[in-house]
Amino acid sequence: ILKGLETLALRVGQSCRSAAAIADHLAGRRQVGRALYPFRADHPQVDLARRQMSGGGTLVTFELDGGKPAAFRFMNALELIVISNNLGDAKSMLTHPETTTHSKVPAEERARLGIRGGTIRLSVGLEDVEDLIDDIDRGLSALG
Numbered sequence: 001i002l003k004g005l006e007t008l009a010l011r012v013g014q015s016c017r018s019a020a021a022i023a024d025h026l027a028g029r030r031q032v033g034r035a036l037y038p039f040r041a042d043h044p045q046v047d048l049a050r051r052q053m054s055g056g057g058t059l060v061t062f063e064l065d066g067g068k069p070a071a072f073r074f075m076n077a078l079e080l081i082v083i084s085n086n087l088g089d090a091k092s093m094l095t096h097p098e099t100t101t102h103s104k105v106p107a108e109e110r111a112r113l114g115i116r117g118g119t120i121r122l123s124v125g126l127e128d129v130e131d132l133i134d135d136i137d138r139g140l141s142a143l144g
Contacts, residue, residue, distance in 0.1 A: 011090065011126060012055070012058065013055065014126055015058040015124045015125060015126060016055035016056055016057060016058055016124075017129075018124045018126075018127075018129040018132065019037060019056060019057065019058050019059065019060050019122075019124040020037060020039060020040075020056050021129050021133070022060055022122065022124060022129065022132060022133060022136065023035045023036075023037030023040055023056075023060045023062075024040070025133050025136065026060065026062045026136065027040070027042070029137075029140055031064055031065055031066075031070070031140045031143045032062050032063065032064060032065070032140075033063040033064065033065045033118065034062065034063045035060065035061075035062045035063075036060070036061040036062065037056055037057075037060050037061075038053065038056045038057055039053075039055070039056030040056075058088070058123055058124050058125075059087065059121060059122065059123055059124070060121075060122045060124060061119065061120070061121050061122075062119075062120055062122070063116060063118045063119050063120075064118035064119075064120065064143065065118060065143075066118060066143060067116065067117035067118045068096075068098065068099075068117030068118065069117075070118055070143050071096050071117060071118050071119070071120055072096070073139075073142045073143055074120070074139040074140065074142060074143060075094065075096065075120070075139065076142070077138055077139040077141070077142035078094075078135050078136075078138065078139045079135055079138060080092070080127060080131055080132065080134075080135040081093065081094055081122070081132065081135050081136070081139075082094075083095065083096075085100045085101065087121065087123035088123055089123065089125055090125050090126045091125045091126075091127070092122065092123065092124050092125040092127055092132055093122075093123050093125070094120055094121060094122040094123065095120070095121050095123075096119070096120060097110075097115050097119055097120075097121055098110060098115055098116065098117055098119060101121075102115050
């Protein structure tokens with residue numbers, strides 16, 4: 001554990017920078033209805049995030065137009081980013097909250113929380129950011 005803690009700040013810093021770049025990229029894609037990242041100017045709580053955090057974090061949430069079918073086509077087209085129920089690793093992983101982490105939450109509550117069929121959560125790891133963006137674009141290409 002101590003060996004891992006020595007490089008934690010460097011690893012998290014890199015993942016945060018990559019997550020910010022990925023969020024910006026996603027926000028500009030036509031297949032994406034919204035991209036949420038705490039340090040983006042369009043995030044509803046950006047001011048609070050900037051007061052409380054030194055980085056925007058390693059998690060990017062985005063909503064694909066086309067709901068659950070689009071989310072699954074996107075995820076199945078990826079080659080580098082893996083599908084997982086667990087997030088937060090040196091490897092980039094994503095999950096579909098509606099069918100995993102929030103599957104037991106009533107639909108009305110999920111809607112209130114902004115979790116819809118097209119919602120995906122991406123935990124950004126340490127891979128090269130351009131490789132991750134290429135993989136994301138591969139997934140988006142599967143949506144037409």
